[in-house]
Amino acid sequence: MSVEAERPAGSREGEVRTVGIVMNGVTGRMGTNQHLIRSILAIRHAGGVRTAGGLTIWPEPVLVGRSEAKLRALTESHGLERWSTDLDEALAAPDCEMYFDASATAARAEGMERAIAAGKHVYCEKPSASDLESALRLARLAREAGVKHGVVADKLFLPGLRKLRRLVDSGFFGRILSVRGEFGYWVYEGPEPPAQRPSWNYRSEDGGGILADMLPHWRYVLDDLFGAVKTVYTLGVTHIPERVDEAGRAYESTAEDAAYATFELEGGIVAQLNSSWCVRVNRDELVEFQVDGTDGSAVAGLRECRVQPRDATPRSIWNPDIEDPNDYPAGWLELPDQTEYDNGFKVQWEMFLRHVACDEPFAWDLFEGAKGIQLAELAERSWKKRRMLEVPELEL
Ligand SMILES: NC(=O)c1ccc[n+]([C@@H]2O[C@H](COP(=O)([O-])OP(=O)(O)OC[C@H]3O[C@@H](n4cnc5c(N)ncnc54)[C@H](O)[C@@H]3O)[C@@H](O)[C@H]2O)c1
Numbered sequence: 001m002s003v004e005a006e007r008p009a010g011s012r013e014g015e016v017r018t019v020g021i022v023m024n025g026v027t028g029r030m031g032t033n034q035h036l037i038r039s040i041l042a043i044r045h046a047g048g049v050r051t052a053g054g055l056t057i058w059p060e061p062v063l064v065g066r067s068e069a070k071l072r073a074l075t076e077s078h079g080l081e082r083w084s085t086d087l088d089e090a091l092a093a094p095d096c097e098m099y100f101d102a103s104a105t106a107a108r109a110e111g112m113e114r115a116i117a118a119g120k121h122v123y124c125e126k127p128s129a130s131d132l133e134s135a136l137r138l139a140r141l142a143r144e145a146g147v148k149h150g151v152v153a154d155k156l157f158l159p160g161l162r163k164l165r166r167l168v169d170s171g172f173f174g175r176i177l178s179v180r181g182e183f184g185y186w187v188y189e190g191p192e193p194p195a196q197r198p199s200w201n202y203r204s205e206d207g208g209g210i211l212a213d214m215l216p217h218w219r220y221v222l223d224d225l226f227g228a229v230k231t232v233y234t235l236g237v238t239h240i241p242e243r244v245d246e247a248g249r250a251y252e253s254t255a256e257d258a259a260y261a262t263f264e265l266e267g268g269i270v271a272q273l274n275s276s277w278c279v280r281v282n283r284d285e286l287v288e289f290q291v292d293g294t295d296g297s298a299v300a301g302l303r304e305c306r307v308q309p310r311d312a313t314p315r316s317i318w319n320p321d322i323e324d325p326n327d328y329p330a331g332w333l334e335l336p337d338q339t340e341y342d343n344g345f346k347v348q349w350e351m352f353l354r355h356v357a358c359d360e361p362f363a364w365d366l367f368e369g370a371k372g373i374q375l376a377e378l379a380e381r382s383w384k385k386r387r388m389l390e391v392p393e394l395e396l
Contacts, residue, residue: 004079005044007058016048017357020060020096022120024087024111025103027063027070029198030125034154035102036061039349041078049350057357064090065103087111091118098356100124104200105207109134116141121148121356126216127376128369130207135373136394139366150352150362151369153220155287157344161221163305163335164291164298168225172307173293176269179226183214183287184258184276190244197277199245202253209255211236211379214275216372218261220364223371227266233388234261234379239278261379262388299332303341306332367396
């Protein structure tokens, strides 16, 4: 996708609404791939976001970061024109009404605060800040400034989880009893093969750690799909104490690289979610959730979802002395794709752009984002104290 798309011409004044977006941290992994290429550029290639009222929203990115060389290369390779290494200068542009931040977590709050002070609508990667206090401060600043605000909640828009939501909404499960989630894969320690994630992920002083990375996701997944999270107990572990960074230098892993968490949800549902960068994959997908209910069960991954209704549940008898007569994998039915599933980040971008341009509702604001950080902090505290903790209502 190196040739840039043309802004569509409106036949009447107001038919095309350009939304200038200062995009910070887009030279990073998530910023380049998911947000710039698969969302903003894909939206432009599709001719913009069309709204129910017949408006076309046309996103106009201005790339911001620290490295002139990287920004220039990224801008040129995608046929874009505008970039800057000066955030305040970019924020001063009157045609930019929105700011997006996918920089490393530790740098997020500062950029967001500057954007809010400049009166921009703000949207960002999760977590929205490095700690709960800063996340709530940002949310309140945005509310006071009267700007629109949002945080990425991409997992909810994955095909597998959208199929799972359909099952929950249709009552397929009966009473939901439990949710078991396995997330993870093996992240190389380096130097050979080189690590496939940035080294800051393994240093707590740089905002790393799997709790800060994954618990914000688990909060909105659990809250949205199954019921509000009421309690948490987590055991965090740094399994690999030393890794090798991008420059080939050994460093100490100061952040946890695995977290084994148990949650109680509203309605008595028990959720157990393992998150690990130190696990070799023996599942169909890098994340899988098994949901068991009185009337049926489902296993959902990033893309697929298979089900076993109550009446198709095989009779299992515990007897290790004989070969089990059941073919368990064969007892599950794969749900078909009943619709086309677009990239989850892009779908959420389209929603946020409609929120900005047409005031359509957007559920995942900075207060919702703060709840994810609250859960990550409580999970860490429960691990350090070695006891289960209540999840209190946030004072918004
Ligand atoms: N939604 C998801 O599924 C998902 C997945 C991975 C990461 N993330 C989040 O996305 C963010 C970026 O992660 P990534 O994996 O792309 O990281 P990355 O290291 O590849 O990219 C980070 C970007 O921030 C910039 N940056 C780093 N330190 C900075 C600083 N001090 N000041 C300003 N800019 C700085 C880098 O130059 C780069 O452009 C993180 O907050 C992470 O939690 C979200």
